[in-house]
Structure formats: C-alpha cells, structure tokens
Amino acid sequence: MSDEFDVIVIGAGPAGENVADRAVRGGLSVAVVEAERAGGECSYWACVPSKALLRPVDLAGEVARVPGMSLGPIDTAAVLARRDEAVSHMDDAGQVRWITGLPAEFVRGRGRLDGPRRVRVALTDGGERLLTARHAVVLATGSRAVVPPAPGLAEARPWTSREVTAAKSVPGRLVVIGGGVVACEMAQAMHGLGAAETTVLVRGAGLLERMEPFAGQMVAESFAASGITVRSGTEVVRVERPEPGGPVTVHLSQGAPIEADELLVATGRRPAVDGLGLESVGLPAGRAVEVDDSMRATGVEDGWLYAVGDVNGRDLLTHMGKYQARVCGDVIAARARGDKDDLPALREVAGGYGAPQVVFTDPQACSVGRTEARARQEGFAVRTVEYDLGSVTGAYLLGDGYRGRAKAVVDEDRRILLGVTFVGPGAAELLHAATIAVTAEVPLERLWHAVPSFPTVSEVWLRLLETYGL
Numbered sequence: 383m384s385d386e387f388d389v390i391v392i393g394a395g396p397a398g399e400n401v402a403d404r405a406v407r408g409g410l411s412v413a414v415v416e417a418e419r420a421g422g423e424c425s426y427w428a429c430v431p432s433k434a435l436l437r438p439v440d441l442a443g444e445v446a447r448v449p450g451m452s453l454g455p456i457d458t459a460a461v462l463a464r465r466d467e468a469v470s471h472m473d474d475a476g477q478v479r480w481i482t483g484l485p486a487e488f489v490r491g492r493g494r495l496d497g498p499r500r501v502r503v504a505l506t507d508g509g510e511r512l513l514t515a516r517h518a519v520v521l522a523t524g525s526r527a528v529v530p531p532a533p534g535l536a537e538a539r540p541w542t543s544r545e546v547t548a549a550k551s552v553p554g555r556l557v558v559i560g561g562g563v564v565a566c567e568m569a570q571a572m573h574g575l576g577a578a579e580t581t582v583l584v585r586g587a588g589l590l591e592r593m594e595p596f597a598g599q600m601v602a603e604s605f606a607a608s609g610i611t612v613r614s615g616t617e618v619v620r621v622e623r624p625e626p627g628g629p630v631t632v633h634l635s636q637g638a639p640i641e642a643d644e645l646l647v648a649t650g651r652r653p654a655v656d657g658l659g660l661e662s663v664g665l666p667a668g669r670a671v672e673v674d675d676s677m678r679a680t681g682v683e684d685g686w687l688y689a690v691g692d693v694n695g696r697d698l699l700t701h702m703g704k705y706q707a708r709v710c711g712d713v714i715a716a717r718a719r720g721d722k723d724d725l726p727a728l729r730e731v732a733g734g735y736g737a738p739q740v741v742f743t744d745p746q747a748c749s750v751g752r753t754e755a756r757a758r759q760e761g762f763a764v765r766t767v768e769y770d771l772g773s774v775t776g777a778y779l780l781g782d783g784y785r786g787r788a789k790a791v792v793d794e795d796r797r798i799l800l801g802v803t804f805v806g807p808g809a810a811e812l813l814h815a816a817t818i819a820v821t822a823e824v825p826l827e828r829l830w831h832a833v834p835s836f837p838t839v840s841e842v843w844l845r846l847l848e849t850y851g852l
C-alpha cells in the first residue's frame with residue numbers, strides 16, 4: 383500500500399469530501415483521513431438531524447394556518463426515529479463507499495501534520511501510518527462547540543449541539559444559553575417535541591444578531607406566541623447540578639435562578655485544530671487556519687497547505703465549506719498540472735458578498751449579502767426598501783395569519799442589490815433568487831424584467847422593486 387499521494391485531506395466532513403472529489407476529477411490521487419465518521423458533523427450532529435427535528439414543527443405551523451385542517455399531537459418517538467434514519471443510524475458505511483468509489487483511499491484515524499507535506503495518522507484500529515503528499519495537504523477538520531467558562535457550567539455536563547441533535551428523549555424543562563442559530567433552531571425543535579418549559583438566555587439584546595434586526599424580532603415573537611421564554615441581556619453567572627443527569631439550576635446576572643431538566647449550550651464554535659500539529663509547519667496553534675482566496679494557508683513556505691470549511695473560520699456553513707472545497711480541489715489540480723491558477727472559478731468570491739444562510743425556525747429567517755448596518759459601515763451609498771411579505775397574494779394563500787417581511791439593501795451608486803433578507807414561513811426557497819441577484823450584481827433595471835409567477839410568494843420581488851420606485 384503506497385503511503386504517498388498527490389493530495390492528503392484531513393477530515394471527511396462535507397468540505398473534505400468535496401475537495402477529494404474535485405482533486406480526483408482533476409486527475410490526482412487522494413487519501414482522506416477521518417477520525418470519527420465520514421460525513422462529518424453536518425451529517426450526524428448538525429444540519430441533517432437538526433432539520434429532521436425541526437420539520438414537524440414547521441409542518442405544525444403550516445397546518446395551524448389553514449382553516450379546516452388540524453394536527454394531532456406530535457408523536458415524538460416517531461420523529462426521533464425518523465431523525466435516526468436521516469443520520470443513517472450513525473453508520474458512515476455509505477459515505478465511506480462514496481469516498482472509496484471516487485476513487486480515493488479512506489484512512490480511518492486521527493491525522494496530524496508532522497512537518498511539510500507529512501501527515502501522521504494514529505489509526506483507529508491501532509498503530510500509526512505516515513502519509514506524504516506530492517502536491518498538497520488540505521485541512522478540513524471542522525469546528526467544535528464552545529462551552530463558556532461560567533462556574534459550574536462544564537461540570538454540569540451540559541448538552542451541546544451534539545447531544546441535542548442526537549437526543550434520545552426530550553426534556554420537559556430546557557434552558558438554552560445563546561441567541562444564535564443553534565439556540566433558536568434547537569429551542570424551537572425541542573419545544574415543539576415536548577419541552578414545555580423552554581427558556582432561551584441571551585447575553586445581548588436579541589436573537590440572531592448577525593441578521594437584520596427584524597429577523598430576530600420576528601423569531602422572538604413566534605417564540606413568545608408558542609410559549610418559549612426569551613430572557614435577553616442575561617448572563618449565566620453560575621450553574622449547579624448536584625446529581626449527574628439530575629435537575630440543573632442556572633443562576634443569572636439578573637432575576638431568579640431557573641431550574642431545568644437539561645441545559646443546552648449554544649454559544650458558538652471554535653476551529654478543530656487541537657493536536658493538528660500546526661506548529662510543526664510554523665503556524666500558530668489554537669487558531670483558525672488563515673487562507674487566501676484560493677484556500678491556500680497563508681504563511682506556509684512553498685504553499686502546499688490548504689484549509690477549507692469551518693476550520694478556516696470564514697463562513698461556518700456547509701454549503702460555503704463545500705464551495706470552498708470545489709475551489710480548493712480545482713486549484714490544487716490546476717497547480718499540479720502547471721496550468722493557470724488565477725481563473726475566476728479558482729477563487730472564493732461568494733463569501734465576500736456575504737454568504738447565504740437560512741435559519742430553519744418558524745418563521746424561517748434567510749439572508750444573503752450585507753445587512754444595512756454592514757453596508758453603511760463599509761461606506762456604500764445605501765438605500766433600503768422593505769415590504770410586508772404577508773400582504774403578497776401568494777403568502778396569503780399559504781395560510782391565515784401568514785407573517786413575514788422582506789428587506790433589500792441597494793447600492794445607489796451602482797443600482798444593484800447588496801443584501802436581501804426574507805423572514806416568513808417557507809421563505810427559504812426565496813433565498814436563492816436573491817443569492818443570484820446579489821452575486822451576479824444584477825442591475826435593478828434588469829431585475830425588473832424577471833417576472834415572478836402569480837400567485838407565488840416570489841411576487842415580493844415585484845413589490846420590493848415597485849416600492850423602490852421602478
């Protein structure tokens with residue numbers, strides 16, 4: 383068995399798998415090293431199970447908005463069983479087959495850099511293997527949940543995204559720390575599946591603070607209507623859990639302490655670089671691996687090291703990691719052939735516009751490009767237009783009491799869209815049109831000729847442009 387490959391990829395999450403795919407298509411030999419499960423966090427403890435847990439909540443909202451339809455009680459056990467199916471019962475055999483079928487060599491073990499172009503793998507089955515790369519090593523090791531250092535918090539063994547997405551049962555009383563995407567999605571999923579007392583503790587002023595302010599506000603209103611409590615401006619000062627797995631008491635910077643059956647920490651993520659040997663190639667330990675727009679790590683002699691996905695800290699999203707991976711695999715192949723490596727397809731440009739993202743709550747909160755605040759901060763000549771999504775005929779037809787909002791951020795100098803935000807049930811499917819308009823810098827005068835079908839919610843595009851003055 384040869385231990386020399388053109389490319390070695392460490393981490394077989396969505397980013398690592400896609401680098402391997404593109405590099406093999408480019409004619410290179412590839413080894414993929416994976417310490418846990420091929421498919422990564424996304425397939426087993428993140429995107430896939432979280433969306434499986436949210437789907438019934440979403441549907442329940444839909445049904446409740448249509449007079450004459452009613453929903454029986456949610457069968458939580460059946461929902462958890464479907465989630466188990468969605469994560470292939472934690473068996474990665476299918477994904478391993480996909481990798482070996484590329485074809486690429488799959489090496490199960492924990493990889494670490496051991497000097498230039500060398501990767502030492504502690505094999506899962508015991509022993510060690512030293513791999514060397516002729517052209518490139520790609521780090522695709524993802525990220526880990528952060529647990530803040532509040533006294534007693536780590537000792538209480540709280541849930542993180544891993545435990546909540548893999549939950550075998552739903553706690554009756556749940557406290558969630560954090561107001562970001564994981565906190566919002568999982569608070570709503572757990573509440574919908576039976577966590578009757580769900581409290582979300584937010585350090586800042588509101589939910590989803592990286593989006594336009596109305597996004598977090600509308601999600602908070604939906605939470606309030608369904609009985610989820612949000613306490614903002616609240617810090618956790620101490621946590622007590624006398625019995626492992628027993629009730630937990632969370633002491634706060636203001637107000638009475640809260641007792642719950644489970645505690646979920648959703649306070650962000652850090653790059654998975656522990657023990658990765660970054661120091662052996664002259665990079666600082668413990669930090670995201672900084673890359674240029676070809677995904678090549680900066681500050682590494684001879685430019686053989688690359689980093690894609692969460693580990694480079696750019697956009698912690700599966701679709702962005704996969705996009706970076708396509709760029710990276712193609713650029714490595716081009717450089718290996720001695721081809722031009724500066725073609726437009728060989729550069730990561732989408733992140734610079736502002737990555738598209740969907741928060742799969744009810745209502746869904748979706749955005750691409752810059753928020754108004756960011757666009758102003760960056761000095762653009764900004765004008766914004768907003769529209770009530772609920773007053774579009776297509777939205778009204780979806781159900782009574784459909785509530786939603788759209789906002790476009792326009793660059794007045796170039797008359798193009800800098801950013802778009804939609805909040806509303808089912809709004810996720812509106813987002814890609816916005817992504818195309820923002821990324822392709824479509825002039826508003828041209829966009830005017832993209833006629834939305836009647837009666838779809840997409841008619842909001844027409845209303846936004848009319849409100850703008852076209």
Ligand SMILES: Cc1cc2nc3c(=O)[nH]c(=O)nc-3n(C[C@H](O)[C@H](O)[C@H](O)COP(=O)(O)OP(=O)(O)OC[C@H]3O[C@@H](n4cnc5c(N)ncnc54)[C@H](O)[C@@H]3O)c2cc1C
Nearest residue numbers: 393395396397417422423428429493524691692698699700
């Ligand atoms: C609860 C939750 C829900 C999410 N939902 C969405 C969503 O709906 N849409 C979306 O776009 N994003 C979502 N995300 C973000 C998404 O999961 C990540 O952006 C994505 O998984 C990153 O992919 P990756 O390949 O960079 O890393 P990962 O998926 O983390 O994969 C990294 C892989 O590397 C392996 N590895 C790490 N270190 C080593 C090593 N030293 N040697 C060998 N292998 C190693 C790991 O075992 C893992 O398999 C969600 C995240 C969370 C936490």
Ligand SMILES: NC(=O)c1ccc[n+]([C@@H]2O[C@H](COP(=O)([O-])OP(=O)(O)OC[C@H]3O[C@@H](n4cnc5c(N)ncnc54)[C@H](O)[C@@H]3O)[C@@H](O)[C@H]2O)c1
Nearest residue numbers: 530560561562563564565585648649650651698740741742
């Ligand atoms: N649908 C999706 O696309 C999706 C779903 C889940 C996660 N993700 C990705 O995963 C990443 C991680 O999500 P996340 O929700 O963990 O992170 P996040 O950065 O979105 O939110 C973290 C939240 O925790 C708060 N916080 C941070 N430190 C804190 C502390 N010490 N005490 C109290 N609160 C604190 C922040 O103010 C923020 O509200 C995100 O970048 C997101 O893009 C995406």
